[in-house]
Amino acid sequence: MIEVTNPMHRLWSDGRWNKLTLAHGCYWGKCSFCDISLDYIARYEPLTAGLLCDRIETIMAQTGQNGFHFVDEAAPPALMRDLALEILRRELTVVWWTNIRFEKAFTTDLCQLLKLSGCIAVSGGLEVASDRLLDRMKKGVTVAQVARVADHFTTAGIMVHAYLMYGFPTQTAQETIDSLEMVRQLFAIGAVQSGFWHRFAMTAHSPVGLHPAGFDVQRIGPADGPLLTTTLTTLTHWEPTTTVLPKGYGSRCSIICTAWGWSYRWLTGLRSGYRLLPCRPVILKRPLPMLPRMYCVAIHSWSGRVTRPR
Numbered sequence: 385m386i387e388v389t390n391p392m393h394r395l396w397s398d399g400r401w402n403k404l405t406l407a408h409g410c411y412w413g414k415c416s417f418c419d420i421s422l423d424y425i426a427r428y429e430p431l432t433a434g435l436l437c438d439r440i441e442t443i444m445a446q447t448g449q450n451g452f453h454f455v456d457e458a459a460p461p462a463l464m465r466d467l468a469l470e471i472l473r474r475e476l477t478v479v480w481w482t483n484i485r486f487e488k489a490f491t492t493d494l495c496q497l498l499k500l501s502g503c504i505a506v507s508g509g510l511e512v513a514s515d516r517l518l519d520r521m522k523k524g525v526t527v528a529q530v531a532r533v534a535d536h537f538t539t540a541g542i543m544v545h546a547y548l549m550y551g552f553p554t555q556t557a558q559e560t561i562d563s564l565e566m567v568r569q570l571f572a573i574g575a576v577q578s579g580f581w582h583r584f585a586m587t588a589h590s591p592v593g594l595h596p597a598g599f600d601v602q603r604i605g606p607a608d609g610p611l612l613t614t615t616l617t618t619l620t621h622w623e624p625t626t627t628v629l630p631k632g633y634g635s636r637c638s639i640i641c642t643a644w645g646w647s648y649r650w651l652t653g654l655r656s657g658y659r660l661l662p663c664r665p666v667i668l669k670r671p672l673p674m675l676p677r678m679y680c681v682a683i684h685s686w687s688g689r690v691t692r693p694r
């Protein structure tokens with residue numbers, strides 16, 4: 385799928401990956417937006433590195449493929465370390481990637497070891513790039529820690545994809561703008577190479593869904609059904625911006641960067657009293673001479689859909 389420009393989404397879609405999990409469930413199990421009351425998150429049961437390598441060898445023999453996507457919700461660092469050592473001990477030639485939390489445990493040394501064992505990419509939740517909201521989410525990381533850990537992976541030659549979220553209960557417009565700028569800087573220094581913003585969804589089995597009042601948000605429907613979404617007034621305001629910007633940050637293509645500059649000016653000019661963020665001049669790395677007109681039309685049509693937050 386060569387038309388997929390997001391590096392991590394392209395990795396998901398390109399080629400064939402054998403699927404395995406290192407563990408059942410999530411060893412953290414605390415995030416307030418996550419369905420942590422469900423068994424697939426709550427019941428944490430890790431495998432051993434030896435058993436995992438047995439399965440890897442069996443699957444490679446069956447499929448002839450040595451690429452593995454470990455589809456854990458959050459792969460445990462200690463088990464990743466043990467797995468890497470076991471892969472190297474057995475002299476297996478594999479390529480693998482997985483979801484992580486940006487734990488302090490991912491030191492430079494551990495990231496180098498993971499790379500040696502065949503790790504090529506990780507994806508993890510930076511979510512809102514705001515310490516206040518990360519704390520409210522019980523994410524257990526800070527923005528600074530994410531930046532440091534992401535840099536350890538990147539320095540080791542492992543691609544980093546950041547899951548991002550907007551519209552979390554009580555998130556303000558200013559925090560959303562700050563988050564956009566924070567993520568732009570992470571791309572600019574090369575700590576993150578891929579990212580995607582998801583709109584917050586209030587799911588029924590998450591702490592927010594189960595106890596909305598504790599998060600200063602109301603459940604307004606639907607009455608039944610497994611999934612619930614909020615209709616926070618500001619959610620749709622950010623959709624065009626948060627969708628387009630990670631592409632520009634990652635690819636540095638000229639017109640998307642122009643979109644950033646445009647969005648930045650538009651967003652920060654919404655109200656007098658908005659704190660202005662530092663914005664560097666756009667560097668056009670790869671101009672697209674054939675396309676600017678078309679993209680400009682697209683950008684203007686996005687602007688028409690965005691309205692002033694209350």
Ligand code: SF4
Pocket residue numbers: 410411412413414415418419420425457458485509
């Ligand atoms: S969001 Fe990820 S890290 Fe947090 S509890 Fe859910 S699975 Fe675990």
